[in-house]
Amino acid sequence: QITLKESGPILVKPTQTLTLTCTFSGFSLTTRGVGVGWFRQPPGQALEWLTLIYWDNDRRYSPSLRSRLTISKDISKNQVVLTVANMDPVDTGTFYCVYRSNYYDNSGTIDSWGQGILVTVSS
Amino acid sequence: SSELTQDPAVSVALGQTVRITCQGDSLRSYYASWYQQKPGQAPVVVIYGKNNRPSGIPDRFSASSSGNTGSLTITGAQAEDEADYYCNSRDSSGNVVFGGGTKLTVL
Numbered sequence: 001q002i003t004l005k006e007s008g009p010i011l012v013k014p015t016q017t018l019t020l021t022c023t024f025s026g027f028s029l030t031t032r033g034v035g036v037g038w039f040r041q042p043p044g045q046a047l048e049w050l051t052l053i054y055w056d057n058d059r060r061y062s063p064s065l066r067s068r069l070t071i072s073k074d075i076s077k078n079q080v081v082l083t084v085a086n087m088d089p090v091d092t093g094t095f096y097c098v099y100r101s102n103y104y105d106n107s108g109t110i111d112s113w114g115q116g117i118l119v120t121v122s123s
Numbered sequence: 124s125s126e127l128t129q130d131p132a133v134s135v136a137l138g139q140t141v142r143i144t145c146q147g148d149s150l151r152s153y154y155a156s157w158y159q160q161k162p163g164q165a166p167v168v169v170i171y172g173k174n175n176r177p178s179g180i181p182d183r184f185s186a187s188s189s190g191n192t193g194s195l196t197i198t199g200a201q202a203e204d205e206a207d208y209y210c211n212s213r214d215s216s217g218n219v220v221f222g223g224g225t226k227l228t229v230l
Binding site for chain 2: 103
């Protein structure tokens with residue numbers, strides 16, 4: 001069974017850097033094709049893809065947010081870490097950790113989602 | 124901004140059939156996957172690949188594609204199908220692309 005769980009602060013101040021951790025189980029991020037990443041969803045709005053990191057350390061970022069995002073992995077801990085620099089109130093939303101099983105598939109499928117963590121940006 | 128385009132809202136009478144569409148250049152080369160998201164919950168994949176349903180997804184959900192358009196069809200919509208539906212695919216660079224979502228109302 002695949003599980004993903006997000007952890008981190010639920011309240012950050014404007015201009016601060018947000019650091020979120022995804023702890024996963026049920027798969028290995030060393031398996032060819034596997035990726036773990038992040039989405040966000042502002043309240044009442046659509047899902048937005050942020051970033052993915054793959055088994056071979058290939059990192060993909062949303063073009064619109066690339067300058068503010070960093071993703072990394074710790075294989076020994078089964079964790080993926082997201083940092084978002086210079087947080088703003090418009091960044092308030094639920095952040096989801098996701099699992100992608102096959103980089104080579106023909107559909108870009110996101111196979112599993114964590115429960116999400118609501119992060120509020122406010123002074 | 125989304126690289127796949129979806130209608131913001133669609134409605135269907137209980138028990139009737141509804142089609143939710145997704146348009147984008149990437150769909151000429153790749154299939155769309157579809158996700159259902161109910162209020163306060165994480166998205167769940169309902170269709171992936173050409174037309175594959177994960178275990179536990181009812182067979183009233185199906186998918187098709189033509190040209191730059193992918194479609195999710197719900198045959199015999201139920202009250203519990205009321206949700207937001209998102210499509211996604213990939214591009215030739217390996218990036219994932221997502222639609223802006225369709226709110227489905229079951230009347």
